[in-house]
Amino acid sequence: MFIFTACAMINYEENIEVRGARVHNLKNIDVTIPREKLVVITGLSGSGKSSLAFDTIYAEGQRRYIETFSAYARQFLGGLERPDVDKIDGLSPVIAIEQKTTSKSPRSTVGTITEVYDFLRLLFARAGDAYSFNTGEMMVSYSDEQIKRLIVEAYDGKKISVLAPIVKSRKGHYRELFEQIGKQGFVKVRVDGAIVDITKGMKVDRYKTHDIEIVIDRLKVGQGQDFDKRLSETINTAMYSGDNVLMVLEEGKKTPRYFSRDLMCPSSGISYPTPEPNTFSFNSPKGMCPSCNGLGHVYEVNENKIFPNKKVSIRAGGIAPLGAYKKSWAFKQLETIGQRYGFSMDSTIAQISDEGLNVILNGGKESFSVNSKTLGVKREYRIDYEGISNFIKSQFQEANSTSIKRWAKEYMDKVTCPNCHGARLRKESLYFKIDGKNIAELAHMDIAELANFFAHFEQKMEGNQKKIAEEIVKEIRTRIQFLLDVGLDYLSLNRSSKSLSGGEAQRIRLATQIGSQLVGVLYILDEPSIGLHQRDNERLIQSLASLRDIGNSVIVVEHDRDMIEAADHVIDIGPRAGKHGGEIISQGPPGELVSHQTLTADYISGAKGIRVPENRRKGTGKKLVLSGCTGNNLKNVTVEFPLGKMIGVTGVSGSGKSTLINETLYPIMNAHYFNGVKTPMPYKKIKGLEHIDKVIDINQSPIGRTPRSNPATYTGVFSEIRSLFSKTTEATIRGYKPGRFSFNVQGGRCETCQGGGLKVIEMNFLPDVFVECETCNGKRFNRETLEIRYKGKSIADVLEMTMDEAVGFFENIPKIHRKLKTIVDVGLGYISLGQQSTTLSGGEAQRVKLATELSKRDTGNTFYILDEPTTGLHFEDIRVLMEVLDKLVDKGNTVLVIEHNMDVIKMVDHIIDIGYEGGRGGGMVVAKGTPEQVSKDTKSYTAKFLRNELEQAKENLAKAF
Structure with a gap:
C-alpha cells in the first residue's frame, strides 16, 4: 500500500x-x-x-x-x-x-473588495485623532479618575457647581422634564445660563431654543477622604444623567468647562461616541451619511424633465409625468389651482406664474373664493395638492414596484449628496484624522498616491500611535503594493466596482x-x-x-x-x-x-501578420470638436475627431480614455440623436454634430443575463426562423403560430424548465449551477413542437446549429441569410444560434452587437464607438474583425475604437493618445495624428511600442518579398 x-x-x-x-x-x-x-x-x-x-x-x-x-x-x-x-x-x-x-452593488468599491478599506477603518478607530466639527479643536476623553484629578487641580479651594447637560439648543416648554427632574430629588437647574429653583415652578418660552443642565451638586473643592468620596459620587451621578458628559462651573464665572467619558470638544461640549470600525463604514448605520444612506449621491427631481417643453399647454401634455389631459383627480386639482393662480388647461407652461408653478411642483393647502359670473355669487374652493415633485419623490423612495421606481427615476437627476459631498459618511466620522487626512480623503487618493502617504506616515509614527498602528499600517502597505504590482496604481479605493x-x-x-x-x-x-x-x-x-x-x-x-x-x-x-x-x-x-x-x-x-495599410484615409474633411472636458481626471481637454476615418483612442490604463469617450462624448451624442437621459461628464461645448446622423455604442456588456437569451434572439433572426417554421405544411395543419416555436411562451415550450433547457441549482455560498433539464434533455421544447420539421430539422436542431452551418441551411431565405452572414463575417461562425448569452465572453457579446448593427441598413454617416473590441480575440480573429471595421469606414462611416492592442492601433487612420500617466497624472492629450506621426513622439508611452510595431511590420513585409 x-x-x-x-x-x-x-x-x-x-x-x-x-x-x-x-x-x-x-x-x-x-x-x-x-x-x-x-x-x-x-x-x-x-x-x-x-x-x-x-x-x-x-x-x-x-x-x-x-x-x-x-x-x-x-x-x-x-x-x-x-x-x-x-x-x-x-x-x-x-x-x-x-x-x-x-459585485455590481453600488456599495461595493475597490477598497471593500481588496479589504484595504477594512484595515483603514480599523486604523482610524484605534489610532485616529478626533477633532470638533464646531471649533476644529482636538477632542478629548477622560476616565472618572482623571476628571476628579483635573477638577481638584483646577479648582482647589474654589466653589463649583457640577452640572449634567440634558437639553442642548432645542425648543419646547419642558414642563414634564422639570417634573421628572424634581421627582429624582434634584432641586436646581441651569436654564440658558441662569441657575433657578424648580420647586417654585418653572416656565420657559416654548418657541425659543434652550440649554438646560441639572445642578447635580454645589461644593467647595478641597482635600480629604470625605470630599474625595463625595466628588466621585457626584461625577458618577452627573455622567449618568448627562449621558457621559458633565460640566463644571466656577462660582462667579459664566463659561463652564466640559468633561466627558466619550470624545468631547473642550470648548463647545459636543461629544462623539467612542469610535469603532463601523463608525467609518458607509455600509453601517453607525457610519453612513443619513441623507444618502452611504451611497454618496441622492436623486433630486429635475424641473426641466417635468416641463420638457414650456411652449406646450397642460392639456397637450406640458406636464410630462401626467401626460395629455384626461378626467382624473390630478387634473381636477390642477383646474382648481388654475382658478386661484389665473391659468387654464389650455395655458402653456410658460404662461403660468411662478407662484402657480411652485404649487404644481411642491403642492399646497389653501381655501379661497371666486366670484361666479354666471351665478353672481362667490364659490368656495379648496386646494389640497401634494405636488408633482413630492409625488415623484415618494414613489421613488416608497414604491414596491420596480417599474414605478423606474418611472419616477425618469424625472430625477443623480446628484452628489449635499450633506456629505460624496464622502458617504456622517459628519462625525469625517472629523477623525490620520496625519491631517480623514478616511474619505484617503479613499479618494489613487493607489500610487496612497502608497506614498503611508510610506511617509510610517516614518512619522511615534509613541502609543506607533505601537497601535504599526501592524495595521504594515498590512495596508502590503496590500497596496500588490495592487501596484498588477498595474492598478491609477484606481482609488472609493472607485465603484460597477465601473x-x-x-x-x-x-x-x-x-x-x-x-x-x-x-x-x-x-x-x-x-x-x-x-x-x-x-x-x-x-x-x-x-x-x-x-x-x-x-x-x-x-x-x-x-x-x-x-x-x-x-x-x-x-x-x-x-x-x-x-x-x-x-x-x-x-x-x-x-x-x-x-x-x-x-x-x-x-x-512573423510568418503571418496584420499588415499596415499602405495609405491612411483622408476622411470627409469634416470633424467633431469636443472642448473643455473636465470629468474625473480630464484637464480641460479639447479633442478633434476627424470624420470618415477609423480613430484609435489610446493611452495607459486610467489615463482618461473611457471618461472622454464613454462618459462624455457618447452621452452627448446619444442625447442629441436619441434623447438619451444619461448626463455627460462636464464639458463646455461640442461642434459638428450636424455632420453625423446617429451614434452606435458597441460595448462588452452581456447581450442577456439569463440562459434564455442567445445570439438568435438578440439579433432578431429567431423571429424570422419561428415565422418560417409556422408556415410549414404540418404546422399549418395543426394551427401552430410563430409563438408555438418560442421557448418563452406557454404552449410549445417544455414546462419542466419553462423553456430554459436548464435548471438552476442554488449553491448558497457558491455560484449557482445550471444543469440540463431531464425532461427535454436541454431541447427547450415539448414533443409536439419538435415534431415540426423544416428541411428535416426541428426548431431545437436549428438552435444547435453553428452560424457557419446555418448560413448554408437558410441560404434561400434572404432575411435570415443576411443576418446570419454578418455574424459569420465578424468571426463568430463557430457559435451556435441558441448558445446561452451567459457563456459568451465580453468580446463575443460585443461582436454579436456589431453584427446586429451591420445587418441593418446603414446611411454611411454613422459614428460607431467600440471599447476594446479585441477582448478575447486571437491574432487571426483580430484580422477578420479589422476587415469588417474597414468596410464600415470605407462606406463613409466613422469608427472610434478605445484600444491597447498594437495590431489595431497600427491599422487606424488617426490616433488620439491620452496620458501621460493614469489617474492624477493623466487626463491630457499627449499626441495625435496618424500612427506614423504619433510613433515619433518622445513623451508618449504608446509611441514607444507603436514605433517597434511599425518597424517589425516593415521587417515582416521585407521577409515576405
Whole structure:
C-alpha cells in the first residue's frame, strides 16, 4: 500500500494529467499540464480554451471540493455534474479568477473588495485623532479618575457647581422634564445660563431654543477622604444623567468647562461616541451619511424633465409625468389651482406664474373664493395638492414596484449628496484624522498616491500611535503594493466596482490572491491582460510569476504575445473554432512553439501578420470638436475627431480614455440623436454634430443575463426562423403560430424548465449551477413542437446549429441569410444560434452587437464607438474583425475604437493618445495624428511600442518579398 502511494506521488506530483476530455467541442483530448509552472492556453476564439481550463479542470476541482463536505451540507448545495472527462490526476485545490465575478452593488468599491478599506477603518478607530466639527479643536476623553484629578487641580479651594447637560439648543416648554427632574430629588437647574429653583415652578418660552443642565451638586473643592468620596459620587451621578458628559462651573464665572467619558470638544461640549470600525463604514448605520444612506449621491427631481417643453399647454401634455389631459383627480386639482393662480388647461407652461408653478411642483393647502359670473355669487374652493415633485419623490423612495421606481427615476437627476459631498459618511466620522487626512480623503487618493502617504506616515509614527498602528499600517502597505504590482496604481479605493472593466476586476482579485500567500493552489485566469497597456504588461507577468514561484500552478487563457513568450509552457488548441477546433495542436515551451505550423506560431514568428495599410484615409474633411472636458481626471481637454476615418483612442490604463469617450462624448451624442437621459461628464461645448446622423455604442456588456437569451434572439433572426417554421405544411395543419416555436411562451415550450433547457441549482455560498433539464434533455421544447420539421430539422436542431452551418441551411431565405452572414463575417461562425448569452465572453457579446448593427441598413454617416473590441480575440480573429471595421469606414462611416492592442492601433487612420500617466497624472492629450506621426513622439508611452510595431511590420513585409 505504501509503495503504491509513493508511485502515485512520483507520477503525478509534477503534472496535472487530463485524459479523455469531451466537454463542449473538445475531441476526447489528453493533455499533460506541468505543475508549479506558468502555463498559457491559447488558440482561436471558440477553439476550446475555456472548455478545457474552466469547464473541465475548474469544474472538476469545484466538484471534488464539494464532495469533501458532509452529507448534511451537500443536501443544501445539490449535486454538481462531473464534467465529461475520463479522469484528471494531480489536481490541486482550484481557484478561478474570472472577469464576471465583480459585485455590481453600488456599495461595493475597490477598497471593500481588496479589504484595504477594512484595515483603514480599523486604523482610524484605534489610532485616529478626533477633532470638533464646531471649533476644529482636538477632542478629548477622560476616565472618572482623571476628571476628579483635573477638577481638584483646577479648582482647589474654589466653589463649583457640577452640572449634567440634558437639553442642548432645542425648543419646547419642558414642563414634564422639570417634573421628572424634581421627582429624582434634584432641586436646581441651569436654564440658558441662569441657575433657578424648580420647586417654585418653572416656565420657559416654548418657541425659543434652550440649554438646560441639572445642578447635580454645589461644593467647595478641597482635600480629604470625605470630599474625595463625595466628588466621585457626584461625577458618577452627573455622567449618568448627562449621558457621559458633565460640566463644571466656577462660582462667579459664566463659561463652564466640559468633561466627558466619550470624545468631547473642550470648548463647545459636543461629544462623539467612542469610535469603532463601523463608525467609518458607509455600509453601517453607525457610519453612513443619513441623507444618502452611504451611497454618496441622492436623486433630486429635475424641473426641466417635468416641463420638457414650456411652449406646450397642460392639456397637450406640458406636464410630462401626467401626460395629455384626461378626467382624473390630478387634473381636477390642477383646474382648481388654475382658478386661484389665473391659468387654464389650455395655458402653456410658460404662461403660468411662478407662484402657480411652485404649487404644481411642491403642492399646497389653501381655501379661497371666486366670484361666479354666471351665478353672481362667490364659490368656495379648496386646494389640497401634494405636488408633482413630492409625488415623484415618494414613489421613488416608497414604491414596491420596480417599474414605478423606474418611472419616477425618469424625472430625477443623480446628484452628489449635499450633506456629505460624496464622502458617504456622517459628519462625525469625517472629523477623525490620520496625519491631517480623514478616511474619505484617503479613499479618494489613487493607489500610487496612497502608497506614498503611508510610506511617509510610517516614518512619522511615534509613541502609543506607533505601537497601535504599526501592524495595521504594515498590512495596508502590503496590500497596496500588490495592487501596484498588477498595474492598478491609477484606481482609488472609493472607485465603484460597477465601473471596473473585466480585466481590472480580475487583476484586483489576482492582487488579493497574491496577498493571501497560499501555496499548492491551481489558479486559472481568463485573459488578465484585458484593458492593460503594454507598458504595464511586464508588471502583470511578474505578479503571475510570483504566484508560481511560491509554489502554485498558474493556468492563463490568453492571446497576448508578451504573456505567451513569458510562459513556461504553452498549449495551443485548434486548429479552428467550434466543431473544427477542440484538439491540442501544439504544446511545449514557447521557444518550441514557433517551429510548429499553427496559426498562433505563424503570428508569433512573423510568418503571418496584420499588415499596415499602405495609405491612411483622408476622411470627409469634416470633424467633431469636443472642448473643455473636465470629468474625473480630464484637464480641460479639447479633442478633434476627424470624420470618415477609423480613430484609435489610446493611452495607459486610467489615463482618461473611457471618461472622454464613454462618459462624455457618447452621452452627448446619444442625447442629441436619441434623447438619451444619461448626463455627460462636464464639458463646455461640442461642434459638428450636424455632420453625423446617429451614434452606435458597441460595448462588452452581456447581450442577456439569463440562459434564455442567445445570439438568435438578440439579433432578431429567431423571429424570422419561428415565422418560417409556422408556415410549414404540418404546422399549418395543426394551427401552430410563430409563438408555438418560442421557448418563452406557454404552449410549445417544455414546462419542466419553462423553456430554459436548464435548471438552476442554488449553491448558497457558491455560484449557482445550471444543469440540463431531464425532461427535454436541454431541447427547450415539448414533443409536439419538435415534431415540426423544416428541411428535416426541428426548431431545437436549428438552435444547435453553428452560424457557419446555418448560413448554408437558410441560404434561400434572404432575411435570415443576411443576418446570419454578418455574424459569420465578424468571426463568430463557430457559435451556435441558441448558445446561452451567459457563456459568451465580453468580446463575443460585443461582436454579436456589431453584427446586429451591420445587418441593418446603414446611411454611411454613422459614428460607431467600440471599447476594446479585441477582448478575447486571437491574432487571426483580430484580422477578420479589422476587415469588417474597414468596410464600415470605407462606406463613409466613422469608427472610434478605445484600444491597447498594437495590431489595431497600427491599422487606424488617426490616433488620439491620452496620458501621460493614469489617474492624477493623466487626463491630457499627449499626441495625435496618424500612427506614423504619433510613433515619433518622445513623451508618449504608446509611441514607444507603436514605433517597434511599425518597424517589425516593415521587417515582416521585407521577409515576405
